[in-house]
Amino acid sequence: MDAMWITPLLVVPLLMWSSSTFVFYFKKCFYVAYMMCLALVAIPLCVLKSGGRDVENMRIIRGLVRHVKYFLGLRFDVSGWEHLQTEGPYVIVSNHQSSLDVLGLMEMLPDRCTMIAKKELIYAGTVGIICWLGGIVFINRKKTNDAKTVMAGAAKTMLDDQIRLWVFPEGTRNQRGDLLPFKKGAFHLAVQAQVPIIPIVFSSYSSFYLRKEKQFKSGTIGVRVLPKIETKGMTSEDVSSLLDKTFEVMLANFQEVSNISSNNIAVPQSNGPTTCH
Template sequence: MELWPWLTAALLLLLLLVQLNRTAKFYAKISLYCALCFSASIVAAAVCLLRHGGRTVENMSIISWFVRSFKYLYGLRFDVKGRQKLTVDRPCVIISNHQSILDMMGLMEVLPERCVQIAKRELLFTGPVGLIMYLGGVFFINRQRSQTAMTVMADVGERMTRDNLKVWIYPEGTRNDSGDLLPFKKGAFYLAVQAQVPIIPVVYSDFSSFYNTRKKIFTSGTIKVDVLDAIPTSGLTVDDIPQLMDTCHEAMRTAFFHLSKTPQENGATVQPHAQPAQ
């Protein structure tokens, strides 16, 4: 029996469904995004190995080039303010809000030279994506073992100053599309105080007008990005970390509402102040 007519009919039906059904279109775009991540990781890994021979922060410029190209396919535009604040030639800790899988595009859009990320260890085992993260010098942390995580963070602090690295961390610790910021975890702030390096907050506007998992929306849109002024940690100690966290959280939250044009009601969206340790 000839299968081609049936396969063609099924493909046409799928294309029609995607055009007519918002949910189908949403999952089709998500599937394409995942496929892009895997295929681009394979190609980028080969380029990284040919160019630099192995694991090095220098590979991040190659990875960034591949990921930045995704925005053209999805009709996304980045409006960045204060980009020059990330070009300082010294170690620092960069923190930003964490909303969705699209954050990777946002990160690569403004990623400065000699900057690596801290990620959960599970991502190391995601095939070519884990491989390219490893080749880019990403530090992996086992969040289930606090002692191991602390050892990795101590090593990161030493390497920051020795190798003149910038380290990018999501202090919320998990994706959050609530329209507000979650309380921050302490890891990024311990790292900055330990290494006595400044913290540079980077804030991305709310994605929900064009990317919303609950409403199954994934359309084109503009992401506003604001790189805030560096917050110094020189002379601070562990005892100063709670105040440092509050200062960064307040500054980023204010910027987030401003960028997102979201009215900040009197305490209506304020999150609990409990700060879970990382």
């Protein structure tokens, strides 16, 4: 009977050593469960600090999450930190590959910055609650008109409360080894608020994380914070060209930081609904 308690202690390390599929699911389950536990810890801390929903709660969330990368065997190699020292509000845009992007976001998150995320996230248990407490702006990706209204309100909030917003302009997760065409939402937001855009590019996860192949190894993520792109004086007529310019500079840097070929890369499209993820 006593030996039965020892068996799992022996089997788990053996599977971690011999089965990449087991490692994949073990790390994924650990990541989700641990993040929910951290959110449970963060909820009362945020309520005590700010009394409720407040972008300043992102400091607490950032502090609690930053160590998670070590448990998953991940490291970040960052260049361009100085570009985040821009004064006042701005819009950060970055590529979106998986739920692991949360770790990169928390690694780079400047003060008084929150994000725009899909509305469904608010129903994700303790994680949804902490997202709401952190001032995250939720958007319904299925309703373009609602998304535009939220963006207009977000632009006003940025200026009134002097906050920064992080947006994933691809609109959904992408592990194809390129960038998906950008949605216009982040660029309308920046133009309406007349604030700069700061692009952040994370290298491809393909060297350590492959969802379809069920591989999740240790790895280093290259991160480039690019110089700000000004929007002062721009109008809604300039949104498409602003989108294209941002896409091109991010795509070039994604290829460089990921050390991949530029062959068969998707061409950006300026049209499409205003959504983000």
